[in-house]
Amino acid sequence: MHYRTSRRTLLTATAATAVAAAAGTVAVGGAAQASGTSGVSTDSRLKRLISRMSLEEKVGQLFVMRVYGHSATAPDQADIDANLSEIGVRTAAELISNYHVGGIIYFAWAHNTRDPHQIADLSNGIQRAGLAGPTPLPLIVSTDQEHGIVCRVGEPATLMPGAMALGAGGSRSDARTAGRVAGAELAALGINQNYAPVADVNVNPANPVIGVRSFGSDPEAVAGMVAAQVKGYQSAGIASAAKHFPGHGDTSTDSHTGLPYIHHTREEWEELDAPSFRAAIAAGIDSIMTAHIVVPALDPSEDPATLSRPILTGILREELGYDGVVVTDSLGMEGVRTKYGDERVPVLALLAGVDQLLNPPDLRVAWNAVLEAVKSGELSEARVEESVLRILRLKAKLGLFRDPYVTRRGVDRTVGTAAHLATADRIAERTTTLLANEGRLLPLSRRTHGNVLVVGADPASPSGTTGPPTRTLAEAFTELGFTASALSTGTAPSQAKIAEAVAAAAGKDAVLVGTYNVTATSAQRALVTALAATGVPVITLAVRNPYDIAHLAGTGYRASLAAYSWTDVELRAAVRVIAGRAEPRGRLPVPVQRADAPAQALYPVGYGLSY
Numbered sequence: 360m361h362y363r364t365s366r367r368t369l370l371t372a373t374a375a376t377a378v379a380a381a382a383g384t385v386a387v388g389g390a391a392q393a394s395g396t397s398g399v400s401t402d403s404r405l406k407r408l409i410s411r412m413s414l415e416e417k418v419g420q421l422f423v424m425r426v427y428g429h430s431a432t433a434p435d436q437a438d439i440d441a442n443l444s445e446i447g448v449r450t451a452a453e454l455i456s457n458y459h460v461g462g463i464i465y466f467a468w469a470h471n472t473r474d475p476h477q478i479a480d481l482s483n484g485i486q487r488a489g490l491a492g493p494t495p496l497p498l499i500v501s502t503d504q505e506h507g508i509v510c511r512v513g514e515p516a517t518l519m520p521g522a523m524a525l526g527a528g529g530s531r532s533d534a535r536t537a538g539r540v541a542g543a544e545l546a547a548l549g550i551n552q553n554y555a556p557v558a559d560v561n562v563n564p565a566n567p568v569i570g571v572r573s574f575g576s577d578p579e580a581v582a583g584m585v586a587a588q589v590k591g592y593q594s595a596g597i598a599s600a601a602k603h604f605p606g607h608g609d610t611s612t613d614s615h616t617g618l619p620y621i622h623h624t625r626e627e628w629e630e631l632d633a634p635s636f637r638a639a640i641a642a643g644i645d646s647i648m649t650a651h652i653v654v655p656a657l658d659p660s661e662d663p664a665t666l667s668r669p670i671l672t673g674i675l676r677e678e679l680g681y682d683g684v685v686v687t688d689s690l691g692m693e694g695v696r697t698k699y700g701d702e703r704v705p706v707l708a709l710l711a712g713v714d715q716l717l718n719p720p721d722l723r724v725a726w727n728a729v730l731e732a733v734k735s736g737e738l739s740e741a742r743v744e745e746s747v748l749r750i751l752r753l754k755a756k757l758g759l760f761r762d763p764y765v766t767r768r769g770v771d772r773t774v775g776t777a778a779h780l781a782t783a784d785r786i787a788e789r790t791t792t793l794l795a796n797e798g799r800l801l802p803l804s805r806r807t808h809g810n811v812l813v814v815g816a817d818p819a820s821p822s823g824t825t826g827p828p829t830r831t832l833a834e835a836f837t838e839l840g841f842t843a844s845a846l847s848t849g850t851a852p853s854q855a856k857i858a859e860a861v862a863a864a865a866g867k868d869a870v871l872v873g874t875y876n877v878t879a880t881s882a883q884r885a886l887v888t889a890l891a892a893t894g895v896p897v898i899t900l901a902v903r904n905p906y907d908i909a910h911l912a913g914t915g916y917r918a919s920l921a922a923y924s925w926t927d928v929e930l931r932a933a934v935r936v937i938a939g940r941a942e943p944r945g946r947l948p949v950p951v952q953r954a955d956a957p958a959q960a961l962y963p964v965g966y967g968l969s970y
Contacts, residue, residue, distance in 0.1 A: 405751045409744050412494050417740070418729050419459025420747045421709070423501060423686065423717045426451040427469045429477050431484025438470055446722055451481070452488035458726055459492060461750050462499040464718055465511055465550065467823050472502075472512050475548060475774045479765045482549020486763040497759035499598070499750070501552035504545060505572055506537070507924040508903065513822025514927075515775035516544050519783050522557050522584070523905075524790035524923035526574035526948030527967075531587040533786045534574075538591020538599075540779050545597055547773035549765040551757050552598040554648055554686075556588040558635040559608035561949060564906050568613040571903060571923050575948030576608075577964060578631050582638035589642040598753055601639035603650030603688055604675060605657060605664055606632025614651040614694030618663060621654045628656060637679060645753055646684040647675065649713065651694030662711075665695050666704065671712035684749050686715035690725065702728040709738055714746035787932035792945035793968040794908050795919040800869075800896055802939025802970055803841075808868035808896070810842045814860045815873030816883070816902065817847045818925055825927040828873050828902055835934035850875050851882045857889050864895045871898045871937070872916075873925070877907040879954055884914055891915025900933055905947060909954040909961050921945070942970060 409417065427441040428434025431451040434442070439449045448454045451463060463485055465471035465478070472478055482500050489498045502511045507521010519537040520528070528534075538556070545553055560581050561573035574584040585601060592599040603614075605621075605628065612619035623631060636647065649665040657674060658667040665671075665687050675681050687708055688695070695704055705716045705725040709732075719725035732738035754760060773779075793801065803811070813836070817827035825831070829845040836843035846863050848856050864870050870890050877883045891897045891914055898918045901907040905921035920943070922933045935941040946967035950960045 401752070401755055402748070405748055405755065408494070408751065409747055412747075414733060414740065415730065416459045416492070416494055416496075417743050417747050418726060418733070420461035420496070420750055421714065421716050421729065421743065422458065422460045422719070422722065422726060423462035423464050423499070423715050424454060424458070424460050424722055425464055425466060425469055425718050426454050426471075429470050429473050429481060431481055431488055435470070451485055455485065455488040455498070456492065458722060459496075460498070461496070462501055462552070462715065465500065465502040467511050467513070475516060475770045476767060478512065478548040478550070479767065479770050483764050486549070489763075497754055497763035499552050499754060499757070499759070500550050501554060501600075502545070502550050503554045504541060504550075505555045505557060506541060507926065507929075508571060508821050510822035510926070512545070512548065512550075513820070513824025516548075517541065517775050517779040517783050518822065518825065518926050518928050520787045520790050520929055521571055521924045521926075522574045523561075523571035523948055524787070524929055524945075526580065526584060527792050527921070527923060527945035528786065528790040529580075529946060529948075530789060531583050533789060534584045534587040535591035536782060537786055538588040539595050540782055542592040542595025542597045544774045544779065546595055547765060547769045549763075550597070551759065552600065552646065553592055554600045554602060555592065556585050556599070556601060557603070558585045558601040558639055559603060559606055560631055560635060561608045562631060563609045563611060564904070564949070564952060565611045566608065567611065568615065569607055569610075573608055575964070576950065577948070578634040580948065582634040585635045586638040586642040589639050589644050593643065593645060596757065598645035598684075598757060600646040600648045600686060601636060601644050602648035603652070604636055604647050605650065605652075605654055605670055606636070607650045607652055608632065610652065614688070615692045618694045618697040619652045621652050623654065623656060625656045628654065633679075636675075640679055640681050644683060645756070646686050646715075647681065648686050648688055651688055651692055662698065662707075663695050665713065666699070666707040666711050668711045676712055682749075684714045684753050685712060687713050687717045689717050690719040696720075701725065705729050706732045706738060709742065709746065714749050783928045784932065787928045788935060788941040788944070790923065790929065790945045791933045791936040791941075791943055792905065792921040792947055793918070793936065793943035794905075794921060794947075794951075794962060794966070795916070796968055797917045800898070800917045801937055803869060803898075803937050804939075805840050809840075810866070810868045811836050812864050812867040812870045813843060813845045813873070814848045814863070814870060814886070814890070815900075816850045816875035818850070818875055818902070821924075821926060826925065828925045828930055831927050831930045832871060832873065832900075832934055835931045836938070839934065839938050839940060841938070848886055852886050853882070857882070857886050860886060861889050861893055864890055864893050867895050869896045869898060871900060873900050873902045874907045874911070875901075875903050875925070877910040879910050881910065884910060887911055887914040887916055891917075898937065902930070905949065906951050909951050912954065921947070939970065943968060
């Protein structure tokens with residue numbers, strides 16, 4: 360693996376000259392520098408570039424595709440096998456050469472994100488492959504780095520609090536700072552588009568796919584946080600993508616596995632869902648991601664929004680005045696595949712107004728379907744060129760025609776720095792929400808409650824690099840001078856595991872239970888009840904949805920908090936709050952409804968106790 364030592368080494372004179380000739384720029388010192396700055400002249404140059412592209416190259420620019428492996432040219436054999444099986448190519452470089460794709464999306468499960476230097480090297484390899492094509496073109500490299508419960512790049516990169524945690528903190532300044540820091544680190548890794556922030560307003564507590572990925576349930580508050588994050592990310596030089604238009608917040612179906620229906624009236628949509636997308640557009644959002652949802656009030660045909668011309672062109676383009684890049688949610692999700700076959704979906708999405716086709720299940724089928732649609736006249740070449748122009752505009756804005764490469768030095772001075780980690784800790788401390796504190800048990804004193812047992816759920820790390828939560832919590836207590844031990848009891852503890860936890864609680868001064876999506880019949884409720892019956896004070900900490908407390912009524916806990924995620928940064932912050940090293944400043948960004956009377960709020964929006 361090699362990294363350039365100057366801005367000229369990796370971007371060779373030949374490649375730079377090719378990019379310059381293709382984009383109508385002037386090569387200076389081995390790097391392509393724009394010869395003009397006005398939007399009109401940029402468009403003129405880009406249109407000339409498009410006129411020299413083959414139809415196959417134009418179609419390829421519309422696709423953003425997954426690829427397995429840590430390297431663009433020399434992935435592990437298992438990843439080569441996966442690529443051959445799913446895509447029909449061996450490597451990322453071969454994918455780019457064969458299909459001329461305009462973008463690559465990184466996933467941890469695809470082994471794209473092992474460590475910062477490897478990620479940067481992969482990004483450079485991808486850009487080299489793009490510049491080696493018949494028409495040299497840089498690629499947009501994207502990922503889903505929402506933070507909180509959705510993270511593709513893990514430690515040692517800085518992990519920020521997720522959206523609902525930021526919503527609980529209520530600070531637009533913090534949201535913007537989190538976006539700026541996260542964006543700077545992604546840019547240093549060669550990732551230039553982030554599919555964040557989530558602009559959905561989570562008004563349905565039963566929402567299985569959005570939940571804490573949303574900033575909250577109040578449209579105005581969510582809109583303000585979305586705008587702040589957009590400005591933060593984009594100030595760092597990367598593209599942001601507000602998602603999922605026209606709004607995925609009020610559904611009980613996961614669009615990964617089914618086709619959700621949103622039954623808002625047009626008036627309700629305007630009041631609840633539209634404000635955050637309007638705010639994103641006003642903030643200068645570079646891209647907007649579609650939702651695989653049906654909203655009959657917006658399109659009576661009941662096509663999913665991703666394939667709906669009335670929604671994407673009629674509302675998003677014409678009514679909201681958005682002319683940036685529109686990217687689909689993953690085309691491998693069931694929500695977009697329910698009504699039409701995989702060969703029709705990409706064509707219908709383009710006809711609806713989409714620009715980028717994200718991660719189709721079978722690239723060969725999707726790519727050839729678009730190609731044939733143009734050749735048959737169903738999809739005009741002018742329509743394809745309209746989207747290609749938007750995509751190339753974004754690449755130009757991101758500076759990818761000037762220099763698409765990153766450096767080892769840039770990684771080392773930006774990713775996971777002490778200053779960034781400290782910023783994440785400070786922001787996280789302002790998000791932890793204290794919901795109950797019977798007898799003022801908290802803050803917990805080392806003198807009276809110095810021996811703590813931590814039990815509870817240990818969900819898998821969102822990035823694969825943090826946790827497990829019980830150990831992280833226990834270690835955080837130990838660092839603050841407590842004596843702490845951890846026992847993982849899972850999300851569905853057996854009677855034997857509950858008995859083990861009860862035995863472990865003997866002689867302890869307090870027990871912290873990390874809960875995860877508790878229901879009325881959850882064994883986690885039985886765990887809390889059994890521990891409270893020992894007489895040892897029990898503190899519960901919701902490590903995902905703040906709604907857990909509604910299902911713990913009558914279990915005997917003494918104090919209860921919400922952390923909104925089980926990443927280390929939020930768990931450590933929660934322990935500092937429990938131990939009195941930080942004030943509990945978080946306030947609920949969603950209402951918590953009574954379990955026995957869902958129409959009534961147990962805790963309203965804005966609720967939160969202080970010391």
